Amino acid sequence: SKKKNKIDFESQQIEAEENMQVLEANVTPAYVEEDPQIKSNFKKYKFFPWLDKDNVARAYVAQNENNSGNTVISDFVIEPLLHVTDDNGGNKRVVKFTHTYKQYDKYVELQSNVLASLQTLKVRLIEEGPYNFWGSSYQFDRIRQQLSYNFIPCTEMKILGQQPEGFFAFSNAILHSENDGEYKLQRIDPQGVVTHNNVNFYLPAFSNIHIKQREGNDAYKQARNIMYKDIPEGDQLSFEEWTSLMDNVYNVNDNGKWAILFTLTAAFRDFIYKKTGHFTAPFFIGPRGSGKTQIAESMRNFFMADTTPSFNLNTGTDAAFFLLLETLRNVIVVMEEYNDKMISDAKFQGLKSATLDGEGRIKIKDMGSKTMDSSDINASLVLLGQEAPQQDDGSLGTRVILRNVPHRESDFTEEERQTFDELKNHERIGLCNILIDVLKQRKIVEKYYMTLLNEEIRKLKDTIRVEVVNGEGLDRIVKAVALTVTTCKLFEEHIPSLKLPFSYDDFFLIAKDQILSQLDQLSSSNKLTNFFKSLSAMISSREILINRELKISELKQVTVKLSGKNTETKNFEEPTKVLFMDLTEVYNKYRRNVGDKEALTQSSLISYFESCKAFIGLCRSTQFKWQEAEMGITGRMVPGGVDDMEGSVDTRAVSQMKTNTKNTSAYMFNYYTLKELMDI
Numbered sequence: 001s002k003k004k005n006k007i008d009f010e011s012q013q014i015e016a017e018e019n020m021q022v023l024e025a026n027v028t029p030a031y032v033e034e035d036p037q038i039k040s041n042f043k044k045y046k047f048f049p050w051l052d053k054d055n056v057a058r059a060y061v062a063q064n065e066n067n068s069g070n071t072v073i074s075d076f077v078i079e080p081l082l083h084v085t086d087d088n089g090g091n092k093r094v095v096k097f098t099h100t101y102k103q104y105d106k107y108v109e110l111q112s113n114v115l116a117s118l119q120t121l122k123v124r125l126i127e128e129g130p131y132n133f134w135g136s137s138y139q140f141d142r143i144r145q146q147l148s149y150n151f152i153p154c155t156e157m158k159i160l161g162q163q164p165e166g167f168f169a170f171s172n173a174i175l176h177s178e179n180d181g182e183y184k185l186q187r188i189d190p191q192g193v194v195t196h197n198n199v200n201f202y203l204p205a206f207s208n209i210h211i212k213q214r215e216g217n218d219a220y221k222q223a224r225n226i227m228y229k230d231i232p233e234g235d236q237l238s239f240e241e242w243t244s245l246m247d248n249v250y251n252v253n254d255n256g257k258w259a260i261l262f263t264l265t266a267a268f269r270d271f272i273y274k275k276t277g278h279f280t281a282p283f284f285i286g287p288r289g290s291g292k293t294q295i296a297e298s299m300r301n302f303f304m305a306d307t308t309p310s311f312n313l314n315t316g317t318d319a320a321f322f323l324l325l326e327t328l329r330n331v332i333v334v335m336e337e338y339n340d341k342m343i344s345d346a347k348f349q350g351l352k353s354a355t356l357d358g359e360g361r362i363k364i365k366d367m368g369s370k371t372m373d374s375s376d377i378n379a380s381l382v383l384l385g386q387e388a389p390q391q392d393d394g395s396l397g398t399r400v401i402l403r404n405v406p407h408r409e410s411d412f413t414e415e416e417r418q419t420f421d422e423l424k425n426h427e428r429i430g431l432c433n434i435l436i437d438v439l440k441q442r443k444i445v446e447k448y449y450m451t452l453l454n455e456e457i458r459k460l461k462d463t464i465r466v467e468v469v470n471g472e473g474l475d476r477i478v479k480a481v482a483l484t485v486t487t488c489k490l491f492e493e494h495i496p497s498l499k500l501p502f503s504y505d506d507f508f509l510i511a512k513d514q515i516l517s518q519l520d521q522l523s524s525s526n527k528l529t530n531f532f533k534s535l536s537a538m539i540s541s542r543e544i545l546i547n548r549e550l551k552i553s554e555l556k557q558v559t560v561k562l563s564g565k566n567t568e569t570k571n572f573e574e575p576t577k578v579l580f581m582d583l584t585e586v587y588n589k590y591r592r593n594v595g596d597k598e599a600l601t602q603s604s605l606i607s608y609f610e611s612c613k614a615f616i617g618l619c620r621s622t623q624f625k626w627q628e629a630e631m632g633i634t635g636r637m638v639p640g641g642v643d644d645m646e647g648s649v650d651t652r653a654v655s656q657m658k659t660n661t662k663n664t665s666a667y668m669f670n671y672y673t674l675k676e677l678m679d680i
Contacts, residue, residue, distance in 0.1 A: 016101045019052045023061065026069040031055070045142040049077055050100075058100045062139045073135030075100045078143070081191055083112070083151035084202050086158055093151060094191065094202075094209055097131055104129055107209040115144055154193055154200035159378060160226050161303075161329035162270050167196050168330075168439050170228040171205040171220070175439055183440045185228065222324075225308040226331060229430040236433050237426050239498045245423040247501045249416075250295050254510050255403055257502055258282060261484040262401075263299045264491065266380030267438050268445045269330045272483065275450050280480035281355050281381040283338070283397075285388055286405030294420075295405065296334045296382040301427040302435060303331045310334040310384075318346040322375050325354060329378035338385030348391060354381050355399035355480075388521060397522050398476040401484070401514065437498060444494050452493075453486040460485065463512055477518050485511045527600055528608040532678040534593055535586065543593070547626035548660070549585045552577050552671055560617030560668070570616065577671040580622055582664050609667060614674035619666045630658040 023029060032038050032048045042048045042063070049057030050072060060074045082094035091112045098105050106128070114124050118133065118140040125131040133140065160169050167176030173187045176196050188194045192207025204210050205220035206227070237245070243260050250256035262282050265272070273279050284292035293310070300308060311324055314337050324333055335351070354377045389396040412420070460478050485508060492504045538544040546552070555578050557571045583602070591599040600608070609615045 013101060016052075019054075020058065020100065021051050021053055023050055023070075023072070025071070028070060041146055045146050047073075047139065047143060047146075052100075056098065058098055060133075060135065060139075060143060062135055073139055074131075074133045076104070076131045078147060080147045080150040081107075081152065082193065082202060083153045084109075084156050085153075086156040088158070090156065097128070099131065101130075104131070109209065115147075152191075152193065152200060154202040156202040156204065159327050159329050160223060161331045161378065163329075165196055165199070169201070169203065171203055171223040171226050173228040174201070174203075175436060183436075185436070187228075222327075225305045226303060226328070227305065229432050231430050231433050235426070235429045237431065239434050239437055240501070242426070242431065242434050243499075244501045245419060245426075246298060249420050249423050250291075250298070252291075252406065252408065253404055255284070255295055255405060257507060257510065258401065258403055258484065259295050259299050260500070261487050261507070262380075262382075263302050263332065264438060265483050265487045266299075266332050267303075267330055267435075268442065268449070269380045270378070271442070271446055272449065272453075276453070276479075278356050278399075278479060279354070279380070280483055281351075281383055281400045282403050283383040283385065283389070283400040284403050284405050285385055287386060287407050290405045290407045292384050292405040293334075293336065296336075296384055298423065298427060299382055300332045300334050302431050305430075306424075306427045310336045312337050313347055314339060314342045318344055318350075321347050321350060322377075325350065325377045325379045325381075326375045327378070331379055332382055333379040334382050334384065336384040338383055338389065340387070340389060340391040343391075348396070350377070351381070351383070352392075352396055352399060353377055354379070355396070394522050394527075397518075399480065401480055402518050402521060403514075441495050441498070445490065448490055448494050449486060452489050453482060456482045456485045456489065459508075460512065460515065464515055467516060474515075474519060477515050477522075481511050481515055528605075528612060529678050530594075531590065531600065531605065531608075532674070534590055538589055538593055543589055544586065545626055545628070547624055548628075549582050549589070549624075551580045551622075551624055553580065554578075558616060558619065558668055561620040561665070567620065568617075578616065579669040579671045579674060580619060580624075580666040581669070582624060582662075583667050584664070606667075609669075612669075612674075612677065614669045614671075614677055616668040616670060619668050621663050622666050623661055623663050624666075625659065625661045627657045627659050629655045631655055 021029065021031070028042075028048075029051075031051060032042055038048050046063040048061055048070075050059040050061050052058050057077045057079075058075075059072055060077055061070045062073045063070055076097050076099045079096040079098055080093070081096060084090070084092050084094060093110045093112050093115060094107065095110060096105070096107050108128060110124060114120050118135075118137045121140070122133065125133065135143075157163070157169050160171060162168050163174075167174045173185055174194050174196060175183055175185050177183045178197055186194055186196075188203050188206060190208045192203045192205075192209065193200050194203060195201070205223040210220055246260050247256040250259055259282070269279055284295055286292045296310070297306070300310075311321065311333060313321075313335050383400060388394075388402055389400075457478060460482055461474075464474075464478075485504075488500065488502075488507045489504045491498055491500055535544060535550075539546065539550075544550060554575045555572070556575055557569055558578060560568045560570055562568055583605075587602050587605065
């Protein structure tokens with residue numbers, strides 16, 4: 001086998017050498033004089049290419065210093081292709097090595113500084129293969145000078161999806177409108193270059209430079225998932241057909257409607273975030289097998305290949321998490337297996353940022369100048385978990401849209417299975433034609449969305465205000481839900497060509513119920529609520545006594561302690577029941593009851609008090625007066641009998657009530673408001 005390979009290689013060498021044009025040491029080939037470009041370069045730089053019989057350059061030939069003839073100085077030539085820079089300071093060259101032996105022809109990416117000297121280039125040549133340069137540094141400098149004028153400058157797109165220049169980038173094409181004209185799709189050239197408004201951009205994933213990368217060693221595997229595909233007309237779904245399938249397949253709890261509207265909203269995340277400073281994410285909650293993953297994947301498959309893996313929040317690294325969020329803009333990414341106890345703090349903070357301020361983790365931009373930068377969060381998230389997020393007092397829960405996906409008790413009908421299979425089959429084929437139709441609406445979105453959003457926020461708040469008891473987190477939840485309501489109204493009023501299978505009026509009522517339901521869900525898991533519920537339990541078990549640690553008084557006014565020795569009198573319009581709490585005593589019993597791990601710190605608890613609508617303030621001093629049973633011993637003489645002259649003492653334990661008092665500071669709450677807020 002080795003012997004055969006050697007014979008084959010030697011045969012290829014002989015064939016390659018025979019295929020080269022005849023070159024004589026003291027005679028310049030005729031093609032140098034016949035080709036104006038080669039002739040000009042030879043005159044300027046004192047070298048010319050050695051061509052094969054197909055007129056392909058395969059080696060360098062340099063003129064001798066004394067002009068006595070020419071010498072072959074390499075067994076390959078460098079074809080300059082691209083000079084690639086990026087927004088992170090990257091700087092590289094894409095070249096093609098064309099060898100005298102064709103089997104060694106290859107595309108290579110070089111850091112630009114590799115071409116700075118012959119010495120640095122030779123190190124790289126050894127790494128790449130049998131590429132040999134025998135010329136001098138002077139001769140290489142002349143070659144490099146000629147090459148330097150022939151690279152195409154371009155910017156590498158590290159982020160796919162919507163671009164700041166106004167176009168949407170797939171990994172193999174862009175959708176753009178030049179000079180505010182009609183949208184059109186432009187594919188990359190063989191090197192991976194595409195041009196927008198006379199500026200070149202480099203998309204390497206499907207460039208012939210990288211197309212043959214080995215499985216498992218493919219740096220652009222993720223990018224290949226967001227590829228534009230031409231869908232045969234007979235296999236295409238229309239927008240109306242896709243939305244109808246989504247609505248029917250995921251009709252339980254109206255999750256299909258939410259999935260459609262968030263998917264459409266996600267396509268314009270960058271614009272919405274830039275204008276509002278916030279975004280949101282649906283959080284599908286349900287047991288294993290409930291179908292939440294299928295919903296999320298259908299949303300993601302609108303943008304990406306159906307084989308794209310979801311990101312596991314438990315097993316994925318923090319670095320991979322932030323990289324994924326940064327490198328896809330206006331594209332849905334599915335984050336699965338959310339768990340309060342297992343998620344890293346970095347990822348948890350990243351999820352909060354992704355649904356609020358859009359900033360990722362802090363990173364070092366330049367070691368030399370020690371400048372810092374933060375990674376942007378560009379992707380639109382869909383979160384999956386078996387329980388609602390409660391960490392950090394449910395802070396994530398007020399930023400997302402919590403959607404329950406209950407486990408179905410009955411089997412699917414044959415018709416339901418066929419509808420589901422139809423949707424998934426089209427996701428496998430691709431939905432690029434619908435995505436293009438949606439992306440083309442960007443100018444309409446930019447024109448009308450913000451006006452509609454402000455209207456919907458006001459309308460939602462006015463509609464639910466009379467029904468809200470606990471308003472904690474209301475503003476954030478309303479803003480999150482309003483994003484999808486606005487999208488619904490926008491499409492209905494301004495994009496009639498893309499018709500939804502439900503009306504704005506119907507969805508508005510669904511959205512209103514969502515806000516009320518989510519407020520109730522969050523209030524039941526709120527840490528302050530849990531604190532007061534633990535107090536109720538301790539009252540029932542008599543660990544806490546009314547009038548000892550807590551008391552309720554009906555008052556027309558109270559005096560509130562301010563900073564220093566200052567106080568303020570608060571008057572009520574009518575007699576109001578006020579709850580006084582001796583926090584020092586209450587806190588010690590609360591901490592023992594729930595354990596140190598679950599208990600809030602006393603300072604955190606006071607902070608929660610201050611943000612509670614029922615909180616009145618701190619009373620400098622009030623009297624608690626209570627009664628407790630006190631055990632005592634009583635005895636009486638019992639006369640003796642005839643033989644017992646002394647008699648005996650009859651002793652027994654007795655309980656008697658004792659009144660106790662104490663004067664101490666206390667935290668004050670409006671009792672009826674607190675009762676409604678905490679459901680206690």
